[in-house]
Amino acid sequence: MKISIERATLLRAVAQAQSVVERRNTIPILANVLIEAEGDTVTFRATDLDIEVLDKAPAVVEKPGGTTVSAVTLHEIVRKLPDGSLVTLSEEPGAGRLTVAAGRSNFNLATLPREDFPVMASSEYSSNFSAKADVLRRLFDKSKFAISTEETRYYLNGVYMHVADADGGQVLRCVATDGHRLARIDADLPSGASDMPGVIVPRKTVGELRKLLDDDDMEIAVSVSETKVRFATPDITLTSKVIDGTFPDYTRVIPQGNTRKLEVDASEFAKAVDRVATVSSERSRAVKLQLDEDRLVLSVNAPDSGAAEEELAVAYGDERLEIGFNAKYLLEIASQVDRENAVFMFNSSGDPTLMREGNDTSAVYVVMPMRV
Structure with missing residues (x-):
């Protein structure tokens, strides 16, 4: 040669x-x-x-x-x-x-x-469709932060890609969760994808796939079978086994009855959380949110290292609420917001909280509260 x-x-x-x-x-x-x-x-x-x-x-x-x-x-x-x-x-x-x-x-x-050299056995793919690179990038980028790293719950070690029913009809949906937070991202269903089997794409594959998706307008050919998934550009073909397991029924975790609504500037919120979390103990990194009429106070009280407090002007008109979260989870979810405003929907201090971007329901996040 x-x-x-x-x-x-x-x-x-x-x-x-x-x-x-x-x-x-x-x-x-x-x-x-x-x-x-x-x-x-x-x-x-x-x-x-x-x-x-x-x-x-x-x-x-x-x-x-x-x-x-x-x-x-x-x-x-x-x-x-x-x-x-x-x-x-x-x-x-x-x-x-x-x-x-x-x-x-x-x-x-x-x-x-x-x-x-071992060549991966070619598989008969039951579903073949193509999707724009920017659509796939959004689906995986916005969900991958919630992938679990716990090896015992191996079926959570990836992104669950499947066809789901939404208000406007069927959508291509990616979901990831580690039991503490959840991300559910929807995109328009590409033609030819309606019969796609639901598959759990492993964490490493999600990372490798990201390298194929830099050109927004490029069409990515996607092939899916019960055991494998393949993503192909004209030059690169990425083939991966999928996780052999059943993804849990995530719809039961997404709260439907949360009525207390907080609207806040996403980047200001993320910066404020980051600042007050500086003094928190690394183990729990708990941040307390105190909500009052159009006012949010973020506070951390770490007996060993000190305390911090910051106030933000927000849109909130419901009754007073105190709720605690892991700072890392709040930061990761807030950093997914592309629009200006993040909308949080609360029920009580012990119930899961829902977050979305403005009025857009195609990207929904859930985070479990902490005792503070």
Whole structure:
């Protein structure tokens, strides 16, 4: 095999590959990226047996062929090469070494046979549709903060993507929760998606998918089966197993009868929470909200380190209320608001609180209160 490829193109492809491979591997070949060249295209494939990423790039292919080489090492080398350089990758048959050359730099890297590289079995996808990158980005970006990191409740370690019924008909919905907070984000249902099975997309896959979604207008081809999900752009295909479990009935957690309404400037609220939480004890980070007529007082009382209080002008016309929250959860939810105003709907100091952006009900957040 012998190919010549621009550094920027190569860097983009190997950056995607090396982020998929696991750093600690008991199977040596899983640390490698599979490079295959044919025609005027070179493909880079990496997997951890749960996720597989395939990246196509244009290249001058002098000799077609393929090999596997350490993804992390190749990425480090390419990252340190000068901008604009042309990189040559070559391997003589049976040599077991890949030569990486650019300008006056020359590297020899150990390889493993391409035949040993595991390729994820292709699946029959029961649902195929396409969605704009900015739509998918909003669905996953606004929900991923609520993904649970508790390994025992593995079915919460991802974003539940499914078709749901809403007021205006069916929607494509992403939900994530860790039992303390919940995010439910809706988007218009893409054509061809109505028969999609509900799947739990793992946390790592959500992180890798984010890298595919930078171009707002790009159409992403989405394929879903009971066991796998695939997202594809013209150049990159990301295939992942889904979490084998049942996502809980989240609709029971979303409060329907909360009537006390607080309207507040989202960024001012987030900054104020951040300021008063500075003195809170790291363990609980509890912030107390005291609500009165058009007035909100945020306070923290940490006996070990001190106390803090800040007042905000808000729109609130219901009876007086005191309620406590984990500061981190409040900050994460407030930072999801793209519009100016955040609307909080309360019931009592012991009940879940609902938050949305203005009158927009396509993004709804729930946070459980704390005793303060």
